Amino acid sequence: MKFSTEDLIEGIRSGNKRLIAKAITLVESKKAEHRQQAEELLKEIMPFTGKSIRVGVTGVPGAGKSTFIENFGRLAIANGKKVAVLAIDPSSAINKGSILGDKTRMEELAREENAFIRPSPSSGFLGGVANTTFETMMICEAAGYDYILIETVGVGQSEVLVADITDIFLFLKIIGGGDELQGIKRGIMEMVDIIFINKVEESNLQKAKTTKLELKRALDFIPAKEKGWKVPVLLGSALYNEGLSDVYSTIDEFISLKKKTGSFEGVRVQQAEKRFEYWVQEYILSMMKKNNSVEEAYIQHKKNASAMVFNPSTEAKLFVEKFLSKGPD
Template sequence: MTDPSPAKRRPLSLDEYFEGVRAGAIATLARAITLIESTNPQHAQQAEALLTRLMPHTGGAVRVGITGPPGAGKSTFIEALGLQLIAAGRRVAVLAIDPSSSLSGGSILGDKTRMPRLAAEPGAYIRPTAAAGTLGGTARRTRESLLLCEAAGYDVVLVETVGVGQSEALVSRMTDCVLALAMPGAGDDLQAIKRGLLEVVDIVAVNKADGALLPAAEVTAGQLRNALASGDAEHDALGARVLLCSALENRGVDAVWQAVEQHCAHAKQTGALHARRAEQLRHWLWERVDERLCEALHAHPAVRALRTEIESAVTEGRLSASEAAGRVLLALGLEDSGAK
């Protein structure tokens, strides 16, 4: 469903945002996500009010985090999977996180061009977002964007992360299942998966298992099974599964999705899914508390008065960073002057 007048760019009221999102209006959903991503303090109150109204209409989607090293074929896999799901009557939202430049903040945001067939489907919504320096392979408001997509009626939400590594574990704090894509002959990428995702990965799919790469894919799958067997799989009584697939040839993609559904069904039956989502909400709460405290600290008059002096003292070597931090907290009344 689309908005009656998608070109209209006047500010929307809270009711208009709510009704548009609930109706599945793509233009309103896009504007709502832009609203919650905004760093403008004037937008924060409306964004929070919108999320509060929409929360009762969330929670009905299968949430899947998809990670993997560059070149593993994440976009190709997501497009193949998304087209299969839409053909089966599902509505699919893709939150694609693109890396940002640490200098300019710029980002390619090219996932719509990498998934042209999926982007053209009425039952699909693809939202590319710049990571903008956020660690964990996700963006600043990925969790909130996921909830908006659920409220808009999407029953599958795929979160495509920036890459793979230790920080990628954050995606497990907002999804029901973490799927890691690997390449044949993974080498160092296999080591990255072992270091960073053993404790959170639920399913591993060795992509590009076709043609001349098939033997190498089978070897890589065996290595991954051995690595996962020696890891800690207490988070999932089923243990992580390793499968082969070829997104390019559209083979094995359905089996990967079947494994995702089996994982989620088992987690729901045992109560693990409820516990996982509850823990995610607790993490979200304290993440926002930390964020608000940091913002309040930097905006505090006492800190602003000290900033130039304290920064100069540190950069000139007259004061250690730890001592300077103590003085900031002392100015806020959060540290006892006689504690040292």
Template sequence: MAKYTTSKPSWVPDEPNEKFACSVMGGIEGIKDTTVGNINPNLLSGKTKPKRRLVLSEDDYVNGVLKGDRMTLSRAITLIESNNSKHFAKAQRVLQRLLPHTGKALRIGITGVPGAGKSTIIEAFGNMLCDAGHRVAVLSVDPTSSVTKGSILGDKTRMGTLSRRQEAFIRPSPAGGTLGGVARKSRETMLMCEAAGYDIILIETVGVGQSETTVRSMVDFFMLVVLTGAGDDLQGIKKGIMELADAIVINKADGDNLLKAKVARAEYERMIEYIRPATEGWPTHAYMCSAYTKYGIPELWKVIQAFKEMTTESGVFNKRRNRQLLEWMYSMIDEHLHSLFFDDPVITGRMPEVKDAVLNGIISPTQAVKELVNMFDVDMAARRQVDIFHPEAEVKS
């Protein structure tokens, strides 16, 4: 029987009170399908039956996603995001079967400093697109604490109306310390949403400045949301993120802030003159909008449509998509080789001794690397990997 524990937050009274129904569930050991999270002990004992199937087959995932079932899509993304090795093979086979149904959506990246209003813009923009007959998927990446390793995942709170629409799907994911604030499995998640029939994919990033190249490498149109008071021209040019943007959007252009927004737009237009366009043949410009009053939101969509039309005709759109696929492959090679190396039992056994030698000045870091690489048997490590396209090769729990 799996272990099951609960605890109450400090602000919950000890005596029973219907107004305080909050409790914290501990992790459960021994659960065969960890993709479904914590399980009620009554389900484990068989006293009650679950409202939904706890374990889905490959066919269940594939058919559910293709039908646009949001519950199945959510569980498929959870399977993709899982770091459990026994889920990797199954997730990749599901993704492989869905791959022919992907690639038809317009991918838009939205970044900016915290507080710029990215989530508010996305809600206004998403609602407008849904009203126009589009299906919108929002992949919002939430900061991960370097101390607790946890994330709040509260972006749906800022998108109250959009999250309730049947035409929209919002999926918050933890950044997990990944460069650029993009979850490691964001590309696979994006493909899942495309297979489910969403034709507009909005990716909201943490907004950490010059490390947003990861987002640029997976979207078609990249939007930088800024506020008024950008500083002088030189300070603006120093912001490397501007070199990646297809559009710079000054948000909160309403009320008393409208005049400041106009000044900021003029400043950004002057800065752009010194920066090479992010997309070949497409001139980057600054625009104003207000997510609160919806001012400028329809015009922004027209800009994006014009971008797609122009880049499609020139061939830049397809070239970028092809380049992104290759960059994705190269990054996965790096990640795979990294895992092979550090998961190798010979390396893990030797690593403590080598680290001590480096820290004590016995050998240099360069010598340590050479020694570890020389003892790494890549052929042996590769043979320990399973064939992801054959179910019988999947690691058994």
């Protein structure tokens, strides 16, 4: 890294997008010396973090997530806010280019001075399946962004990852043929705070209203995630800027409610604890991986465990003893 930690911090604080991008690349790096500098950087910027509204956005491919984020972002900017757009994509090795990767997407938003768009990080990190979106978010907050919009393609565990670092979770739905509620990913309905039915026009308005009723009924079957909040189902068209201001004010309402009940702070504390536990595992795993024989042992013992050669706990004990006696080098 050619930039000193001081350079990067100054760049972040002054809103220099090139240096913000460099800082993000730093925290995404798997190299030990970069990791060291990344921790120093994160330590220094902590006092400037925590002030944004962290919004997760999910929906099936074709639901219009990019268009939504672009035009919602522009609306927020028109309201005097700064907007950062990130992506969480634990499977980006497979889906390369499917998320924020296409340069022609979000062109309008990208041109805005008060917008910052960061494509998906490379998949995996250190030993685990993780990502550094949380740390990237810290950097964007220190740079003064008011809204952090985090897009997920909805593959694998990505919604859980997003839910673990955001204040509010938006689900974009489109109406198609057939049974509207089939094909919604397991668990999504229980994570969601706001549903936006997108691509609603004159011609499919009736269908959209039916879908809304079905979603409302489905939501009745699910206990409230946030006390005192009934998940609203909003209709609109992100492309034609219809319904976006409803979403904007509904987010405001939701955040106000969370701040009033204390769940805003409470959930963030839990998220930080989870993040700590996550990183403890990451660092231990990464130290294991530095030692080839330890990594081989991990793979072999896990394979034995899944084949039930020995009991999984026996395999685990054998491995941990091996690891801790050999040490991390």
